[in-house]
Amino acid sequence: ETRQLSVRDGGRVTASTFATGDAGNININASDSVLLTGEGSGLFANTDFNSTGEGGKIDVSTKNINLTNGGQISVQSLGTGKAGDITINANGGKYSANNGQILAAAQTGGGNINVSARNILLRNNSDIKTNSIAGNGGNIFLTADSIIALEDSDILAFAPFGRGGNIQFTSSAFLSDPLYRPSASTTNAATLEALDGNNRVDVNASGTVSGTITGVPDVSFLQNSLTELPQNAIDTNALIANSCIARSPRQEGTFTITGSGGLPYRPGDASISPYPTGTVRRVTPSTLTLWQKGDPIVEPTGVYRLENGRLVMSRECLK
Numbered sequence: 602e603t604r605q606l607s608v609r610d611g612g613r614v615t616a617s618t619f620a621t622g623d624a625g626n627i628n629i630n631a632s633d634s635v636l637l638t639g640e641g642s643g644l645f646a647n648t649d650f651n652s653t654g655e656g657g658k659i660d661v662s663t664k665n666i667n668l669t670n671g672g673q674i675s676v677q678s679l680g681t682g683k684a685g686d687i688t689i690n691a692n693g694g695k696y697s698a699n700n701g702q703i704l705a706a707a708q709t710g711g712g713n714i715n716v717s718a719r720n721i722l723l724r725n726n727s728d729i730k731t732n733s734i735a736g737n738g739g740n741i742f743l744t745a746d747s748i749i750a751l752e753d754s755d756i757l758a759f760a761p762f763g764r765g766g767n768i769q770f771t772s773s774a775f776l777s778d779p780l781y782r783p784s785a786s787t788t789n790a791a792t793l794e795a796l797d798g799n800n801r802v803d804v805n806a807s808g809t810v811s812g813t814i815t816g817v818p819d820v821s822f823l824q825n826s827l828t829e830l831p832q833n834a835i836d837t838n839a840l841i842a843n844s845c846i847a848r849s850p851r852q853e854g855t856f857t858i859t860g861s862g863g864l865p866y867r868p869g870d871a872s873i874s875p876y877p878t879g880t881v882r883r884v885t886p887s888t889l890t891l892w893q894k895g896d897p898i899v900e901p902t903g904v905y906r907l908e909n910g911r912l913v914m915s916r917e918c919l920k
Contacts, residue, residue, distance in 0.1 A: 603629075606663075607636045608643060608672070616657050619649040624657035624676070624685060631663040634694075637672030637701065646685050648678045656685030656705070656712060665694035666718075668701020668727065675704040676712050684712035684731065684739065691718035696745075698727035698754070705731040711739030711758065711766055721745040721772075723754035728797070730757045731766055738766030738812060747774040755796055755803040758812055765808030770816035777802035845918035846905045 606629060608614060616625030624646040629635065637643045646657025656676035666689060668674070676685030684707035689696060696718040705712035711731035721743060723729070731739030738760035748770065750756070754777075758766030779801055796803045806812035901914040 603631050604633045606631045610639045611641045615645040617647040618654050621653050623654040626658045629661045635663045635666040638669040640671035643673035646676045648680045650679045652680035655682035658686045660688045662690045666691050666696050668698040673702045677704050678707035683710035686713045689716045695720045697722045700725040701727050703729045708734050710736035713740045715742045717744040721748045723750040725752045727754045732757045733760045737763040740766045741768045744771040748772045750777040750802045758806045760808035764810040765806040765812035767812045768806045768814045775818050846915045847918045
């Protein structure tokens with residue numbers, strides 16, 4: 602137990618095995634944050650090649666967890682045993698990965714991965730994988746208010762020669778770039794090479810008997826529905842008058858429509874009862890001088906409506 606855990610620059614917390622026994626378990630309770638950063642850095646409860654044991658279990662409870670620059674959490678089995686299980690509980694904060702990996706893959710049977718956080722963000726090839734080469738894929742459970750996957754970050758439970766694992770989303774929003782769409786047909790012959798490094802986000806639970814992918818929120822309505830904004834959405838020069846505001850002495854009547862019989866307002870409609878409240882007093886060229894550094898700054902005192910209905914920021918002219 603600790604407040605913060607930082608494993609970096611190749612540092613490792615390991616409970617791996619290289620022979621016949623099972624890998625050990627790792628339990629971490631960090632009240633504030635966990636950071637795993639750097640190639641080869643992370644938490645490991647793996648089994649090595651030619652080993653017969655199973656991968657261990659890794660449980661992490663914290664507020665925020667970050668995996669960056671090659672940081673990993675791994676319970677892989679490279680021998681004949683099944684991979685271990687990974688549980689990450691960051692309910693109060695965020696699970697964020699930028700080129701970070703969660704791995705429970707195996708030769709004979711993938712382990713289970715359970716990630717729970719307020720927000721889950723996967724970037725820059727940050728994978729969550731529990732696929733199996735010769736056995737069944739493991740299961741992946743992702744629970745968060747929002748899940749975002751970008752830049753070839755994949756969620757894989759596929760098993761080309763076994764049963765694919767199940768992938769379950771419990772979230773109100775799952776966004777990816779490019780936008781993830783479930784495949785019309787399964788890819789039973791899927792390989793890691795085909796699913797990784799293809800510049801897209803893959804969520805795959807296929808196999809000779811495919812697993813299920815459930816709970817993915819439908820955000821397809823977002824595709825091609827956004828309007829590109831101009832670079833200058835607001836002309837700030839048009840918001841500020843070039844001189845002070847002089848009250849108009851003219852008296853104009855008003856015409857007001859009340860009641861519920863009229864059409865509702867629309868963004869392009871003119872104001873129902875426009876009336877002038879002021880005008881910009883012109884400044885003769887002889888008195889016009891450009892502001893220079895060191896000159897006093899005259900701040901506007903309010904927002905004024907001109908005769909044409911335009912709103913500007915300015916101040917009233919001194920009488």
